[in-house]
Amino acid sequence: MSLERRISLITLGVADVARSSDFYARLGWTKSSASNDDITFIQLKGTALGLFSRASLAEDAKVENTPSGFSGVTLAYNVSSEIGVDAVVKFVISCGATLVKAPEKVSWGGYSGYVADPDGHLWEIAFNPFFPQDEHGHVVLPD
Template sequence: MKPRISMVSLGVKDVAASAAFYREGLGLPQIESPPQVAFFKLEGAWLGLCERAALAKDAGVSAQGQGYTAINLCHNVVSERDVRRLMEEAVNAGAKEVKKPQPAHWGGYHGYFADPDGHLWEVCYNPFMWVGPPDTRT
């Protein structure tokens, strides 16, 4: 297997409402999608939204479950200021702030928000990881 993730699919209650959150609230570029799903082009991957029960049925598992799902998505940025800005942007778009932006125990700076369906996103500045294009690192 090649070391990459090409798409992350999130099971949601209302595809149209969740798509609006990601498209209008967070500014992700949505690509043309059938009405029962929504796809967003990210740098190097896609984000897919699908009705939770349909996604579970497709995988052959129960759609029941709540609380921590043992996964969170992380969006790395280049500064502590960017963490605060993106967290504010997400909350203004309808996300729930789960953890205020703050220093991380491992030396970075981060915060967490939950999207309208409860999916956890960490917004993180990691001074030990470069997040820009490889040819611009100094």
């Protein structure tokens, strides 16, 4: 057996579902009708995003809810140019994100910056000249 190379749903554990839902709505991301007061679902291209209480998510997974420190996870939003990175970072900050690292040229040959959503989830906004995007904005990795 092997698994298909896909992720169906990314769920972020958040402190306040309504506050986080409002932040992602300001980005222009629409809440699905499958959402309720306890969880928000947002259809993305090829996957979905869930916003769920961090405490409830930890309880569901039967793990301790320890909010301190770096989680070891970042989410990425790739664009097709350095100018695009700057524009997206500026927009996301205007929607309520916090700048973590200003966009800059990076050692691997691209250009990126980091922002945090209201719960501190890190988003890398990046231009990677080695990962072109298809007509739908999906990253195309080399074979």
